Amino acid sequence: MLFATVASLLLAGTTLAQTPPGFVPAVEKTLDVYYGTTYISPGLMVKKSSVQKIPVxxxxxxTLTGKYLLAMIDIDLQTSGSAKRGTVLHALLTDWTPSGATQNGSSLITTKATGPSSYFGPAPPAETPKHPHNYIFLLHEQPANFAVPASQKSVVQSRMNIDWVKFIADAGLSAPLYATYLQVQSGDNTKRFEFEA
Structure with missing residues (x-):
């Protein structure tokens, strides 16, 4: 059963996706993410200063029912001495539930949880040449009595180099239901433009 789940995640990488090209697992349905009144269409380039607070x-x-888990992952960490890029976990938040509110036709969900990994906004370091970082949002159904598995605790605490396919398998999660992503340019330290709060 676990093999079938992982295999289906790998095959999903070839379908139409709301995630960056080559990212696994690929997801077909778009997660609606708003920073203030700005809607994050998949791949939208934004200013670092405009995405420092947790989005709606x-x-x-x-119609969503039950509880959900939301992850936000930067897949473009520059690792020293390597051409291959790593990952940074920017958020892993549990207990998202329907709020009853809407925004521009989106049925909103909300959480009071601040963990297992609290949200911190994009801040890619300067690179030459500049390299946009992709920040992926993934929404999963949250299993009853969800807890970070022992095999994943250190990577969730350090936030560095999380392998999301392995996390899904170790945590017994089903494939993500919804996803989207945004981009922030490396070295973007501008404060000139802010989205509405």
């Missing part, structure tokens, strides 16, 4: 999250044309 929801879905369109669907």
């Amino acid at each position: 999250v929801g879905v369109t044309n669907a």
Whole structure:
């Protein structure tokens, strides 16, 4: 059963996705993410200063029930001495539930949880040449009595180099239901433009 789940995640990488090209697992349904009144369409380039507070999250044309888990992962960490890029866990938040509120047709979900890993906004370091970092949001159904598995505790605490396919398998999660991503340019330290709060 676990093999079938991992295999289906790998095969999903070839379908139409709301995640960056080549990212696994690929997700077909778009997660609605708003920073203030700005909607994050998949791949939207934004200013670092405009995404430092946790966004509002929801879905369109669907009714969510139960609890959900939200992850935000930077997949473009520059690792010293390597051409391969690593990952940084920017958020892993549990207990998202329907709020009853809407924004531009999105049915919003909310959480009071601040963990297992609290949200921290994008801040890619300067690189030459500049390299946009991709920050992926993934929404999963949250299993009853969810806890970070022992095999993943150190990576969740350090936030560095999380392998999301392995996390899904170790945590017994089903494939993500919704996703989207944004981009922030490396070295973007501008404060000139802010989205509305």
